[in-house]
Amino acid sequence: MSPVNITADFNPLRLLSDRRLNRIAGPSGLVIFGVTGDLSRKKLMPAVYDLANRGLLPPGFALVGFARRDWEDQDFAKVVYDAVKQYARTPFDEDVWTQLAQGIRFVQGEFDDAAAFGRLKDTIEELDRDRGTMGNHAFYLSIPPKSFPEVTERLRDSGLAEQKNGEWRRVVIEKPFGSDLKTARELNSVVESVFPPDSVFRIDHYLGKETVQNILALRFANQLYEPIWNANYVDHIQITMAEDVGVGGRAGYYDGIGAARDVIQNHLLQLLALTAMEEPVSFDAADLRAEKEKVLSAVRIPQDIGKHTARGQYTGGWSGGEKVVGFLEEDGMNPDSTTETFAAIRLDIDTRRWAGVPFYLRTGKRLGRRVTEIAVVFKRAPQYLFAESQTSALGQNALVIRVQPDEGVTIRFGSKVPGAGMQVRDVTMDFGYGHAFTEASPEAYERLILDVLLGDPPLFPRHQEVELSWKILDPIEEFWATQGKPEQYRPGTWGPSSADELMARDGRTWRRP
Template sequence: MTSQTTVKTLLILGASGDLTGRLLLPGLARLVARDRATGLQLVGAGSDPWTPDQWLERVESAFADANSQADAAGKRELKRISETTSYRELDVTADGQLAALLGQLEAPVAVYFALPPHISQEACAVLTAAELPAGTRLVMEKPFGSSEESARHLNQTLGALVPEDHIHRVDHFLGKATVLNILGLRFANTFLEPVWNRNHIEKVEIIFDEDLALEGRARYYDGAGALRDMIQSHLLQIMALLAMEAPATLDERDLRDAVAVALRASSIKAPYAKNSRRARYTAGTLDGRKVPDYAKEKGVDESRNTETLAEVQVDIDNWRWQGVPFILRSGKALGGTRKEAVVTFRPVPHLPKGFTGVDSPNQLRIGFGPDTLQFDVDVNGPGNVLSLDRATLTAELSASDLLPYGEVLEGVLMGDPLLSVRADTAEDCWRILDPVIKAWNRDSVPLEEYAAGTAGPEGWPA
């Protein structure tokens, strides 16, 4: 059973890094301002020799927006955290340093590894279970490993330190509201379930296209690329939610079991030149500003052949989805932003002669950030009742009052791993993509090009 012990201390490793200042601390601030985290001690640690004033300036700057919108209780709590927070300089990979710091903190402690993955793994490798305060939670950022084998090794390292339900593998992309919106749509509507299968659905597309370029993230992104950065860690999770069987409850065990079953049935089949594509942007224009060739961006190693646009076709070999392609695509520096799942239904088996007009299949589109729902249906058009017209039913779905990292931190602090990626799931996501990565490394799949600001390479569907 999942422990519900409330965390007393949040220790952020990599506290001087970009992730902490840009996402973690603002997420925490909104959580505190909403009176959903009280009595917490915040400690930052990093390799940079920061003074207390430098750390305090970062905290107060990140808290400013939430503080301006908080009620009196929220303002008091944000002020208390600012007045009691501290920063420690340390090398997390050195024997004894991290363990010594943990021994000084009030338990239970949540240790947030806002660090490059290989540093996080080294830090965990020098710890022992006996050195961790009771109830310690370990929070790991994506990517979780770099292959199925490395993910399994990291799982073994973490499992020797704390129980599985005390390990939070962060997927900030999939917020609680988004998860529940998908599940509510799927399992609360009688008219959908009978047609949610291979007999009525032609294909499912999950697309996350951005109009942003590298934006100074070469240090991380050039070692990952679109396939690892988005498809492996985020889009496969959305796919599993759309494809899974109905869980008995929304308890984390039932829900994560259902996700795991869907992923275990999933694979990308050879030939990989047919079922996967990759491309990289060249110089172009985004929103009126010139963007350099990706290979010439600062910090990029051109020899890595890192892709900025990736697409794969996943097959789910079970009764419900046999023969239905799930197409997952994500890219950067594209002409527009598109963040949605599109379910395309099969055409009607027979349309009575005499009708004219729209003959394309019905589609259900679920938008992400903000979460929206659009359902395309064919209806008799105005004027000529024999002419069919396409109408779109739209709805806005529930939104969270927290920032994405606020939702992540709430789960960590309250001991709820619902939004965390489970160990077996983390390994399975790599198992699905490992053959594609190996094929790309052999150059079995060509690296195509597209100009920044366009829809992608010529011949790719927009």
């Protein structure tokens, strides 16, 4: 196979039409461990194609799959092709596919097979010669967390992690980053003994979402919000990630992990950090991470954990018009499991900006609808000008950032009802990405994979953030472990009654998205 001219077939018009992802990755390749899994098939492979289709990958880009299947290169290429046809976000282009397919390779092997990693090294060296990848390769570990140490050590022992002569090697790790502070530290120690810290990319796909990044634009590109983004005006903040589905085929994985470890430790604490952080010096990775770490280090767990947290398990019943089984009846589930499918916690942040403002985080499965949002709820304005009857339908002002679905921002405020009298009630102003912008937002994994290839880490938490997050969650998990089975809640509701009681003790209520 002759070397590829890496300037050939480059179409600058693709970049001119899209200003959101406007940097092209240099010569490089991506090696995916665990290519037979759902994440690879539904997200990673389509994202690689979409990046190529948008002109953001070099023509000589290489995609290597590593798995135990007895496949040839063409077998893996067919798997990628089928995934692209089914899940890619951009239209299929035969020329783009032909160019991408020339760089697709497959290596068969087990994670403990030193000979297989030798074959992987030979494959990468062949791609460097024939595709012009120039020794630049990222290793994406789309595998169970228990296999992270073994694979990273094999990469070291085979010489695949070695960076020389200006080449780069990077490793991408999917959550969960450990199961508590102790295991997170052990994992960080193993991975960073093989790869330098700036070559380790911990993927939290929520941070690649357009709306999450828009938190920074909303706060710091506008004069309107930042002056009131503090304890003088904000009553409390609610961060919700709700799902209307159950654990399904993930029962074996989910049991023993639960909603708090699965979602709060990473997604929701990252959203909290972005919402509460001070203005960074710049949007460079070091400055963003420094501010997020300051916030996480200032988080305080209320002393009486039992009164300020709630957890539950969904039962069987009706959800979305269909009969569903309860968590304990899911296939492969331990009927005595004490793992929670709903978790809610109150956290406080001991800084001048947020003193006295509680942050309420909740997540759960089989809830009323699928939604992720950040609701900044403001203090009530003085009502001395109005009779109580005139404002009885008026709630608290709120700014709601909708992360998914229907990405956008809603502002709730009071307005006079048309008519002769002075009646004030809530109205909303709504911004939706789908209405305001003609082009669709990039899928989160497109942005994150491109950032890995560019070596641009602002959206990736480093090990300090991971460890600070576990420091917050560990005491709660240890308390829950002494409390027996979680409270039951019906599917299609918004969780157990203890979650409502948690808010009621503070004189507040949960939003119903």
